[in-house]
Every structure is written in structure tokens, then in C-alpha cells.
Amino acid sequence: MIKELNQHKDIIKIVASDPLRSECVYRKIVLHPIVLKNKQCFQAEMLENAKIFHRNIPSDELPEWVCANVEGRYKQILISMRDRDITYLTSSKGRVTRLEKAVAAKNRIVLSNNRQKNYILNEGDDVPAMIDLGIFTKDRKVVAGMYDKFRQINRFVEILDDVFKNYSGSLTLLDFGCGKSYLTFITYHYLTNIRHLNAKIIGYDLKADVVTHCNELAAKYGYDNLRFEAADVSRDKLYDEHIDAVLSLHACDTATDYALKFAIGHDVRYIFSVPCCQHEVNASIANGGGDLDVLLKYGIVKERVSALLTDTIRAMLLEDAGYNVDVMEFVDLAHSPKNIMLRCVKTGRPSSKNSEKIRALAEKYHFNQTLYDLLNK
Numbered sequence: 001m002i003k004e005l006n007q008h009k010d011i012i013k014i015v016a017s018d019p020l021r022s023e024c025v026y027r028k029i030v031l032h033p034i035v036l037k038n039k040q041c042f043q044a045e046m047l048e049n050a051k052i053f054h055r056n057i058p059s060d061e062l063p064e065w066v067c068a069n070v071e072g073r074y075k076q077i078l079i080s081m082r083d084r085d086i087t088y089l090t091s092s093k094g095r096v097t098r099l100e101k102a103v104a105a106k107n108r109i110v111l112s113n114n115r116q117k118n119y120i121l122n123e124g125d126d127v128p129a130m131i132d133l134g135i136f137t138k139d140r141k142v143v144a145g146m147y148d149k150f151r152q153i154n155r156f157v158e159i160l161d162d163v164f165k166n167y168s169g170s171l172t173l174l175d176f177g178c179g180k181s182y183l184t185f186i187t188y189h190y191l192t193n194i195r196h197l198n199a200k201i202i203g204y205d206l207k208a209d210v211v212t213h214c215n216e217l218a219a220k221y222g223y224d225n226l227r228f229e230a231a232d233v234s235r236d237k238l239y240d241e242h243i244d245a246v247l248s249l250h251a252c253d254t255a256t257d258y259a260l261k262f263a264i265g266h267d268v269r270y271i272f273s274v275p276c277c278q279h280e281v282n283a284s285i286a287n288g289g290g291d292l293d294v295l296l297k298y299g300i301v302k303e304r305v306s307a308l309l310t311d312t313i314r315a316m317l318l319e320d321a322g323y324n325v326d327v328m329e330f331v332d333l334a335h336s337p338k339n340i341m342l343r344c345v346k347t348g349r350p351s352s353k354n355s356e357k358i359r360a361l362a363e364k365y366h367f368n369q370t371l372y373d374l375l376n377k
């Protein structure tokens with residue numbers, strides 16, 4: 001490990017999880033490179049039950065600090081470098097296994113400045129809704145158990161920022177499966193308070209009580225153009241006027257397909273969709289006598305292949321609908337296993353170049369895929 005730690009300029013992140021020893025105070029430690037007062041450092045975020053502690057470590061002291069506080073104390077230590085991930089797995093008997101996996105450097109975001117500055121929402125920011133939603137404590141620190149969600153919504157808004165930072169005029173967005181609406185609130189805050197755009201957002205969710213609570217919060221903060229509706233996006237009538245963007249973050253299973261179909265059908269220019277729980281293909285796919293059969297042999301592999309196949313089909317159908325589609329890593333796997341985003345911009349004309357391939361594959365392997373079915377009714 002010392003070899004990698006000495007190459008600290010190439011380290012993007014270190015995550016230590018699953019403590020081995022009872023005396024480990026922190027259940028997880030995450031280290032990121034940051035620049036503080038022009039000095040290269042690493043910031044350690046140390047999670048202890050409901051609290052989070054920070055410590056800044058000068059880069060040249062990193063090897064010593066990690067050896068003293070991390071090495072041999074956690075079952076899993078992931079060191080993400082520019083071009084590879086190295087994982088150290090330590091068994092309860094102290095046996096250490098080192099795994100190395102190459103990663104395309106272009107997929108990595110290397111920080112050359114204080115990471116805090118890259119966030120749209122930072123600890124300490126005055127966004128009272130974040131306290132009511134349980135992302136921030138009363139003193140505006142991230143609630144320890146909400147750190148992954150905090151990262152997800154920040155990353156989502158960063159991706160929106162790439163598109164909307166120079167935007168002018170008004171915007172209407174729909175958020176499908178908004179749930180407790182962390183993303184919806186932060187997006188509204190970003191568009192109206194940071195970008196000063198005339199933005200309207202409607203969040204849809206099945207859960208009427210959650211929707212009521214979100215509407216109360218929107219009213220409490222004077223978010224006049226943010227509203228929530230209890231709706232089943234697979235069958236209820238939704239907003240029917242001009243829409244600029246459709247968002248979905250972890251809308252369950254086929255709810256994502258309905259969001260995508262809605263966007264395609266309403267000629268929505270931007271789609272930002274992070275799918276999850278892709279159960280449908282997994283439940284129906286079966287051996288078809290082709291090369292794919294080997295990937296269906298083991299349950300866990302079948303489940304993952306089915307999820308990836310689902311999102312590939314969605315991306316291909318969106319391309320057919322005239323969208324330019326980026327299938328990109330949304331957040332690091334360490335923060336969410338549901339980490340693929342379909343980022344789409346409508347740029348072209350519809351075609352059917354992928355649809356026939358999908359039909360042939362679905363017939364051969366006997367699976368159903370809702371977006372395909374909805375577009376081919």
C-alpha cells in the first residue's frame with residue numbers, strides 16, 4: 001500500500017470501509033485530495049454513527065497517516081488512482097489480498113482545487129429546505145447517514161450546471177419519482193437562487209403523504225414555482241404544456257421507462273435519468289441458444305447483465321428518437337451502485353436503426369422491456 005500512497009499526486013480517493021477491529025471509532029473513512037491555502041492536502045471524512053468529522057492532512061504525511069489510522073483496520077480499502085483502482089481486502093485473520101483494475105483515465109475527474117468549491121451545495125450553505133429534508137443538521141453540516149445522497153444530488157446538479165450555466169430565459173422541468181424530493185429542491189434552488197432563471201418544476205410521486213409534505217415545504221420557503229403532485233407516472237395525466245427537461249433519479253424499475261417515453265412523446269429537449277431496480281428484463285430473460293446464454297447461468301451475473309442490457313436498450317431507443325445520448329458514470333460506485341446516468345439532448349431526427357436489433361434480441365431471449373413496448377405499441 002505504501003507504494004500507492006507515495007504516488008499521492010495520482011490518488012483521486014481512498015475509501016476504507018467495514019472496520020475489522022472493535023476499537024475502530026469510525027465506520028468509514030473517505031479521503032479526497034484538496035488544495036488548502038495553495039497547499040496540496042487530503043481531506044479525511046470520518047463517519048462515526050450519526051456524526052461526521054473532518055481532518056486535513058498534508059499530502060506528504062498521507063502515507064504515515066493512512067498506515068496509522070487505516071491500514072489493517074478495515075476489511076476493504078479502495079485506492080482510486082488516475083488510471084486504476086487498487087483494493088486491499090483484509091480477512092479477520094489478517095490475510096491481505098490486493099486487487100488491481102485498470103480504469104480509463106478519461107473517466108476520472110482529477111481535482112486540482114479544493115473539492116468543496118466544485119460543489120453546488122456545500123456544507124454551511126444557507127438552504128433551509130436541506131435542514132427540513134434531513135440532508136443538513138441544524139448547524140448546516142451534512143447528516144452522516146445522508147452523505148451518499150448529498151453527493152448524488154450535488155453531482156446531479158453539477159451535470160445540470162454543465163448544460164444550464166449559460167442558459168437564459170425560462171425553464172420547465174418535470175421530476176419523475178421525486179420521492180422525498182432532495183433532488184427537486186436542490187435543483188429548484190440551483191436554477192432560481194444560483195442561476196436566477198425563471199424555473200418551474202413539478203415533481204411526481206405515488207406517495208400522497210410525501211407529496212403533501214413537499215408542497216408544504218415549498219410553500220414554507222416561498223418556492224412559488226415548485227410543486228408536487230401525487231401521480232402514477234405510468235397512467236395518470238401529467239403536465240401537458242412545453243417542457244424543457246425531464247429528470248429521474250432512481251425512479252423504480254419501469255417508472256424510468258414511463259419518464260423516458262413521456263420525454264420522447266413530448267419532444268423534451270433534455271433528459272437526465274439515473275435508473276435503478278431494473279427488474280423487468282431479469283424477470284423475463286431466458287436462454288435463447290446464443291452467446292448471451294453464458295451470462296444467464298448465475299443469478300447475480302444475470303441480474304447485473306439484465307440491468308445493463310435494460311439501460312443499453314433505453315439509450316439505443318433514445319438515439320432512435322433523435323437524442324444524443326451519453327451513458328455516463330453518475331457517482332462513484334462507492335457512493336451508489338445505481339450509478340449510470342443517461343444524459344440526453346434532442347439534436348436529430350427520429351430513425352429506427354436500433355429498434356430492429358432490439359426486437360430481434362428480445363425475441364431470441366424472450367424478455368420484455370417497457371420502453372421498447374411503449375414505443376412500439
Ligand SMILES: C[S@@+](CC[C@H](N)C(=O)[O-])C[C@H]1O[C@@H](n2cnc3c(N)ncnc32)[C@H](O)[C@@H]1O
Pocket residue numbers: 176177178179180181182183204205206207231232233234248249250251252255
Ligand atoms: C428510490 S425512490 C427515489 C426518490 C428520489 N428521486 C431520490 O432519488 O431521492 C423512487 C421513487 O419513485 C416513486 N415511484 C415509483 N413508481 C412510480 C410511479 N409509477 N409513479 C410515480 N412515482 C413512482 C416511488 O414512490 C419512490 O418515491
